[in-house]
Amino acid sequence: MSAVDSPPAVASRPVRRLSTRFLRSELWMIFGRRRNWAGLAVLAAVPILMAIAVKVSGNGSGSEGGSGPDFFASITDNGLFVALAALTVELGLFLPIAVAAISADAISGEANLGTLRYLLAVPVQRTRMLAVKYTAVVIFAVSATLVVAVTGILIGLALFGGGPVTLLSGAQVSFGEGLLRLLGICAYLSAGLAALGAIGLFVSTLTEQPIGATIAIVMLTVASFILDSIPQIEWLHPYLLTHWWMSFGDLLRDPIGFDAIRSGLFTAGAYAVIFLTAAWARFSGRDVTS
Amino acid sequence: MTVADELAIASWGLTKRFGRQVAVDGIDLAVPRGQVYGFLGPNGSGKTTTIRVLLGLIRPTAGGHELLGEPIPAGAARVLPRVGSLVEGPAFHPYLSGGDNLARLDAADRTAEPATAKRRISTALERVGLLAAAGKRYRAYSLGMRQRLALAATLLSTRDLLILDEPTNGLDPQGTREVRSLITALAADGTTVMLSTHLLSEVEQICGHVGVMHLGRLVAQAPLRELRAAAIPRARVETDRPDDAARVMRELGLTDIEVRDEAATGLLGPVPAEKVVAALVHGGVGVRGFAVVAPDLEDLFVSLTGEGFDVSG
Ligand SMILES: Nc1ncnc2c1ncn2[C@@H]1O[C@H](COP(=O)(O)OP(=O)(O)OP(=O)(O)O)[C@@H](O)[C@H]1O
Numbered sequence: 001m002s003a004v005d006s007p008p009a010v011a012s013r014p015v016r017r018l019s020t021r022f023l024r025s026e027l028w029m030i031f032g033r034r035r036n037w038a039g040l041a042v043l044a045a046v047p048i049l050m051a052i053a054v055k056v057s058g059n060g061s062g063s064e065g066g067s068g069p070d071f072f073a074s075i076t077d078n079g080l081f082v083a084l085a086a087l088t089v090e091l092g093l094f095l096p097i098a099v100a101a102i103s104a105d106a107i108s109g110e111a112n113l114g115t116l117r118y119l120l121a122v123p124v125q126r127t128r129m130l131a132v133k134y135t136a137v138v139i140f141a142v143s144a145t146l147v148v149a150v151t152g153i154l155i156g157l158a159l160f161g162g163g164p165v166t167l168l169s170g171a172q173v174s175f176g177e178g179l180l181r182l183l184g185i186c187a188y189l190s191a192g193l194a195a196l197g198a199i200g201l202f203v204s205t206l207t208e209q210p211i212g213a214t215i216a217i218v219m220l221t222v223a224s225f226i227l228d229s230i231p232q233i234e235w236l237h238p239y240l241l242t243h244w245w246m247s248f249g250d251l252l253r254d255p256i257g258f259d260a261i262r263s264g265l266f267t268a269g270a271y272a273v274i275f276l277t278a279a280w281a282r283f284s285g286r287d288v289t290s
Numbered sequence: 291m292t293v294a295d296e297l298a299i300a301s302w303g304l305t306k307r308f309g310r311q312v313a314v315d316g317i318d319l320a321v322p323r324g325q326v327y328g329f330l331g332p333n334g335s336g337k338t339t340t341i342r343v344l345l346g347l348i349r350p351t352a353g354g355h356e357l358l359g360e361p362i363p364a365g366a367a368r369v370l371p372r373v374g375s376l377v378e379g380p381a382f383h384p385y386l387s388g389g390d391n392l393a394r395l396d397a398a399d400r401t402a403e404p405a406t407a408k409r410r411i412s413t414a415l416e417r418v419g420l421l422a423a424a425g426k427r428y429r430a431y432s433l434g435m436r437q438r439l440a441l442a443a444t445l446l447s448t449r450d451l452l453i454l455d456e457p458t459n460g461l462d463p464q465g466t467r468e469v470r471s472l473i474t475a476l477a478a479d480g481t482t483v484m485l486s487t488h489l490l491s492e493v494e495q496i497c498g499h500v501g502v503m504h505l506g507r508l509v510a511q512a513p514l515r516e517l518r519a520a521a522i523p524r525a526r527v528e529t530d531r532p533d534d535a536a537r538v539m540r541e542l543g544l545t546d547i548e549v550r551d552e553a554a555t556g557l558l559g560p561v562p563a564e565k566v567v568a569a570l571v572h573g574g575v576g577v578r579g580f581a582v583v584a585p586d587l588e589d590l591f592v593s594l595t596g597e598g599f600d601v602s603g
């Protein structure tokens with residue numbers, strides 16, 4: 001009975017090669033989530049608090065002088081420096097935490113909920129899953145950086161005004177060029193954060209615990225900062241991802257110092273390639289038992 | 291057509307080991323196209339693990355398999371869009387609504403037509419009776435609503451094969467009945483359904499074929515009718531002298547004789563039923579009622595997988 005009158009094999013439905021639906025769904029999952037809104041609000045609050053603090057105290061001097069350039073002193077001269085000062089401050093912890101949380105959640109979050117098995121059964125091929133997840137992480141890293149910069153510019157202009165920008169090397173450029181350089185800085189920092197996101201994606205393939213993965217990546221970042229501050233192991237510093245982050249000040253010199261920037265981009269690229277490969281090697285053959 | 295073309299699911303020597311534990315032990319599945327195939331077995335016998343291997347979620351330690359004629363994992367991208375699956379219960383994003391969760395799954399499917407997504411989602415929700423709760427967050431869904439949503443996900447597009455792991459788990463009686471008629475309707479349209487379940491009544495009502503797992507092995511696989519026919523029927527004699535009846539039956543060669551109240555029963559084996567009645571009358575045992583009872587599925591199941599209640603670790 002069965003075999004003879006069973007229906008003939010139905011042809012497979014055609015595959016849309018260039019569909020961005022899944023990526024858009026992924027972005028909507030990230031940017032539509034209240035938790036992430038709260039995170040972005042915290043990132044945006046920092047430049048606002050800084051600008052108000054400087055405005056109220058009347059001067060920007062007295063910063064503790066960390067590893068990055070000191071932009072606080074220039075805030076009262078030009079609102080643009082609120083963005084730069086905020087980026088410097090947030091690069092130490094807030095931005096890495098934000099990227100860590102999103103990237104760590106990428107695979108482990110779905111595994112934790114059990115949704116991973118249903119996505120894979122749709123099917124989403126594993127390489128495509130990693131590609132879409134990582135693209136979303138990079139877009140988030142860029143957005144997070146821009147949230148800080150744009151909020152900084154707006155509150156800075158409102159409280160301190162704009163005008164020509166005095167660079168670190170003493171030369172003056174137009175406000176427009178200053179903005180352009182700030183955009184370059186955002187791109188540079190996003191590259192560093194995207195590399196951190198690659199590490200996060202890899203860690204995310206190792207576990208079903210997104211919180212644990214987030215903590216691991218934040219600890220890794222902090223450890224990298226600590227190692228970078230120990231002079232006795234100077235030979236190690238160029239290999240640390242975070243070592244190059246504070247070099248973004250070189251984009252505010254005349255002429256622009258590209259040496260450190262180039263090394264920073266190269267290091268970020270190397271980290272991204274290595275950890276994306278590791279994530280792929282780990283995830284493509286893994287048993288999904290969650 | 292080769293034999294494999296007539297099978298919706300075919301596996302050979304499919305094996306999965308977790309460390310030293312063998313969860314699935316060299317099974318040769320043969321699920322005919324267009325059939326509802328009941329996949330039975332005690333807790334921990336390897337049903338879910340088999341389903342995970344079938345879908346390519348875990349890699350088999352040995353052996354291979356095909357879905358709808360396509361080898362897995364090589365042909366997974368081609369064939370899985372035509373396979374709807376429910377694996378070990380529902381899983382969705384708690385802070386998204388039921389409808390949004392389905393939209394996300396649909397977005398991930400590169401063969402799905404975006405223009406019809408909205409319509410297909412509401413049709414799927416309607417078929418499982420969840421349309422009214424489509425906008426509710428998944429977090430607020432009850433167990434049965436969650437199960438229904440998982441079923442809706444399997445109906446998002448046209449499927450040629452459904453692999454359902456305990457689909458009626460947690461459903462109310464109406465829901466169970468709905469799902470049963472849904473499966474029957476889908477099968478009538480030519481969809482093959484592999485149904486893992488513990489509800490033997492469900493199997494009896496809708497399955498044409500069954501496969502029974504025990505300790506990771508497929509201990510039986512056949513059309514339900516054949517499996518039944520091969521099972522030994524039991525003769526039941528109602529009498530006021532059950533002990534004498536039992537003695538006569540034992541002398542005739544019936545086995546597993548039981549005496550209860552006013553009746554004696556025994557497995558017939560090769561003994562024709564007529565001979566039993568004749569022997570009883572000849573022996574002077576008054577027969578009030580006589581029946582040959584085919585074993586029910588539960589007896590069959592227990593005889594294949596053992597009486598023990600403890601799961602095998
Ligand atoms: N990830 C895993 N690691 C180790 N052992 C596992 C894993 N998954 C399943 N097992 C083991 O494999 C065996 C089969 O499990 P499986 O979930 O397939 O059973 P099942 O037939 O679906 O049972 P149930 O009826 O309870 O759903 C069990 O002994 C289980 O402990």
Ligand SMILES: [Mg+2]
Pocket residue numbers: 337338339378455
């Ligand atoms: Mg199971």
